[in-house]
Amino acid sequence: MKTILLSAILAAGVLSAGTVQASPDLAKSAGCVKCHDIEKKKKGPSFQASAKKFKGTADAEAVMFKTITDPNGDHPEQKAKPEDVKTMIKWILTL
Ligand code: HEC
Numbered sequence: 001m002k003t004i005l006l007s008a009i010l011a012a013g014v015l016s017a018g019t020v021q022a023s024p025d026l027a028k029s030a031g032c033v034k035c036h037d038i039e040k041k042k043k044g045p046s047f048q049a050s051a052k053k054f055k056g057t058a059d060a061e062a063v064m065f066k067t068i069t070d071p072n073g074d075h076p077e078q079k080a081k082p083e084d085v086k087t088m089i090k091w092i093l094t095l
Contacts, residue, residue, distance in 0.1 A: 023091030030080035032088065038095060043076075051095040064089045 027033050027047075035043035045053075054060040068075050068085055080088070 023088055026080075026084055026088055026091075030084050030088070031078060032080065035076065047092045048095045051092050055093060060093060061086070061089050064092070 024038075027036070036045070036047055038047045040046055041049070050064070054064055057063060065082075065085060067073055068078065068089075069082065071077070078085075
């Protein structure tokens with residue numbers, strides 16, 4: 001039983017690695033890195049700081065999505081596709 005469980009965890013890790021790997025490139029191509037860095041504060045907070053802030057928050061993904069895409073919110077305009085923003089939020093929350 002333990003072995004089966006471990007294999008399942010490993011398989012899940014391999015599957016999700018694709019998203020995690022693709023996202024730094026996505027952050028670059030979508031222009032997020034102009035204002036954000038993974039570790040350092042630039043114009044906007046570091047992605048690690050945001051991850052810390054939102055981890056454990058109920059509906060973290062939805063709240064972050066609204067923050068980033070709401071034209072009436074504080075976030076500067078960005079031109080990423082909504083599905084790319086969602087992928088990046090998932091990645092940010094793993095940092
Ligand atoms: C023109 C500069 C700029 C660009 C481009 C930009 N951001 Fe931001 N971002 C900011 C600033 C400034 C803040 C802080 C203000 C705020 O919290 O809304 C911020 C805040 C955030 C936060 C944290 C929100 C919070 O409440 O802590 C996240 C997450 C984020 N941005 C993600 C992204 C992603 C993903 C992209 C690319 C699609 C992106 N940003 C593009 C400037 C930018």
